[in-house]
Amino acid sequence: MGHVGAKLSAAVGPETPVPADGRLSRSTANWELPPWVDDGFERDEMAARCESVQAWPFLRTGVAPREGQRLYMNIHYAHDGSHPYTYLYRGLWEGRAVAVKVVECRQDSREAREALNEAVLTEGLDCPHLVKTLRHALQCDSLDQECTFxxxxxxCTHGTLIQAAEAGLLREERSLVAAPDMGAVLRTLREVAAGMAFLHGCGILHRDLTGHNVLLDEAEPSTSDRRGFTCRLADFGMARLAQLQSISTGSFGTVTHMSPELLVDGKLSPAADVWSFGILCWEAYSGIRAFAGLPLPNIIYRVTSGSGRLELPSDAPAGFKALVEACLNTDRHQRPDFPSVLSTLDCLLAQEEG
Known part of the structure; x- marks a missing residue:
């Protein structure tokens, strides 16, 4: 991080009392104000003046000051027995609302590598269909090998693409029982493809393109987009620079969206992202998750053997169906690249809306 003094401020509601020692129990908000945070007033005054508590970037806590502000929390356990925590909560930075992702883990853990990877690859990227990383900070404890990112x-305030698809927001009259709204489907997928074309143009592979990692943000007020949202790609912890035609990797993304060659021999290439996009197309049109309810071994077998290929219904628009089939070609060399996908979607959208 270039500017250590930059502040993150998170509003703490008056309904959440802060004890004199600055600590809240895990059963309430699970927030702790470290002793080195100084806002110009004493701890006993904080109980009455907790509307705006300054949280510095090197603050060693990973939780939201108030339960109602937390957007997401994921607790998992690493193989070495340590307890990495990932929290995402709402805050303010330089006067604007932001999401603050905090990762607490061991310095040598996969979580540490992914958090640093996401920061390094995405800070400075400027594309309307990528979630922007505005700033990042890192604190490491040399004694216990713990670190906080x-x-x-x-x-982004409108959830995820898979949530929208499952809620019927990409269907006529926004009803799950109605037919797909092809204008909404194509416009949504075009935004995802534009983000992916930008990434690949920068030599970056996403590696985990799923409906969970496409966030929906408020559409610009000046647009006539009836969806009311725009798509932004997120979660680049698994991303890699694509310096070779293919990369051997032991790390995986989401199995339901992984290509056959990635499942079989771990070979990663831009075409693997295109396969994931094909799965995303199927989900956006169908309104359901790919391979829902199937155990992972069954999914892997169906994808690698070709016995359980995802197919759109026969009444799906021919051009769109051909695009999905091309993206899901089992021969990665036969899949289109994202500039071609984007061009095809532009043509299909022009036909749909013209």
């Missing part, structure tokens, strides 16, 4: 990112 802060990623200050653009806040």
């Amino acid at each position: 802060w990623l200050v990112q653009q806040l």
Whole structure:
């Protein structure tokens, strides 16, 4: 992080009392104000003046000051027995609403590598269909090998693409029982493809392109987009620089969206992202998750053997169906690249809306 003095401020509601020692129990908000945070007033005054508590980037805590502000919390356990925590909560940075991702883990853990990877690859990227990383910070404890990453990112307020698809927001009259709204489907997928074309143009592979990692943000007020949202790609912890035609990797993304060659021999290439996009197309049109309810071994077998290929219904628009089939070609060399996908979607959208 270039500017240590940059502040993150998170509002703490008056309904959440802060004890004199600055600590809240895990059963309430689970927030702790470290002793080195000084806002110009004593701890006993903080109980009455907790509307705006300054949280510095090197603050060693990973939780939201108030339960109602937390957007997401994921607790998992690493193989070495340590307890990495990932929290995402709402805050303010330089006067704007932001999402603050905090990762607490061991310095040598996969979580540490992914958090640093996401910060390094995405800070400075400027594309309307990527979630912007505005600032990042890192604190390491040389004694216990623990580290804390802060990623200050653009806040997206309309959920995820898979949530929208399952809620019927990409269907006529926004009803699950209605037919797909092809204008909404194509416009949504075009935004995802534009983000992916930008990434690949920068030599970056996403490696985990799923409906969970496409966030929806408020559409610009000046647009006539009836969806009311725009798509931004997120979660670049698994991303890699594509310096070779293919990369051997032991790390995986989400199995339901992984290509056959990635499952079989771990070979990663831009075409693997295109396969994931094909799965995303199927989900956006169908309104359901790919391979829902199937155990992972069954999914892997169906994808690698070709016995359980995802197919759109026969009445799906021919051009769109051909695009999905091309993206899901089992021969990665036969899949289109994202500039071609984007061009095809532009043509299909022009036909749909013209």
